[in-house]
Amino acid sequence: MILSGKSGKTVLSGLAGGLALLGAATVQAQEISRGAVIASTCYTCHGTYGVSPGSIPPIDDISAERMISTLQGYRSGQRASTVMGRHASGYTDEEIREVAQYFGNLQKRGK
Numbered sequence: 001m002i003l004s005g006k007s008g009k010t011v012l013s014g015l016a017g018g019l020a021l022l023g024a025a026t027v028q029a030q031e032i033s034r035g036a037v038i039a040s041t042c043y044t045c046h047g048t049y050g051v052s053p054g055s056i057p058p059i060d061d062i063s064a065e066r067m068i069s070t071l072q073g074y075r076s077g078q079r080a081s082t083v084m085g086r087h088a089s090g091y092t093d094e095e096i097r098e099v100a101q102y103f104g105n106l107q108k109r110g111k
């Protein structure tokens, strides 16, 4: 009885708004963490955050656009490689975009 009428509506719309916000935040968090998880598989060879400690090329200074076209080139075989073709073939376009954005965002944050 207390919740009926005007105040009942306010409570409900407030809850719906909160759920919508929660949904958006969850989607974003998933994307960030998937990019981060994929990126962590690159660190074995390319060094932490792509700052290579050895002879494998560093990938910390590559824009998201270049990263996407490079990985797609490796995947299709258009770009010659020893290991990257095989590695890139395991990723979908979506995953390539996410890992490229992750590396691109690292640059903007100054790593």
Ligand code: HEC
Residues within 6 Å of the ligand: 038, 039, 041, 042, 043, 044, 045, 046, 056, 057, 058, 059, 062, 067, 070, 071, 080, 081, 082, 083, 084, 085, 087, 099
């Ligand atoms: C098994 C080791 C290994 C792993 C894991 C690996 N790479 Fe590579 N990467 C290489 C090597 C070696 C090259 C040089 C090209 C070649 O011979 O395959 C390279 C080249 C590249 C290049 C081109 C760099 C340039 O300046 O030309 C990019 C971009 C790249 N890798 C991105 C990635 C990303 C992103 C990941 C993770 C999803 C990754 N690599 C995982 C070994 C690795």
